[in-house]
Amino acid sequence: MARVVVDVMLKPEILDPQGKAVQGALPRLGFDGVSAVRQGKRFELEIDGELTSTRLAQVHEIAEKLLSNPVIEDFEVHVAEVEG
Template identity: 90%
Template sequence: MARVVVDVMLKPEILDPQGKAVQGALPRLGFEGVREVRQGKRFELEVDGEVTEERLAQLHEIAEKLLSNPVIEDFEVHVS
């Protein structure tokens, strides 16, 4: 069994209101020096067997078709 992590983030040109809200709250809470905050999603998938090239391609397809919106989001697949 292997664990695969899919990180999904808004594309840089897409406005991130949640990230801006967190960024605005940090100084009010006494935290300085954070230039930008972007909010994203993380998915952890446990898959049977080894992660072969074929399985990895399938996981990329899952990330593209189900876990992200490729119009406004980018994703990365990491095998843990």
């Protein structure tokens, strides 16, 4: 079994109101020195069997077609170590 992580973030040119809200709240909570915040999503997929290049390509397709909106979001896929 393998664990594959898909991180989805808004493209840099897309406004991120949730990130701006967090950035604005930080100084009020006593946290200084954070110049920018971007909000995103993380998906962890557990893959049965061996993680082949074909299976990894399928995860990329899943990320593009289901987990992200390619018009406004970018995604990264990476293999994570399975704990335990």
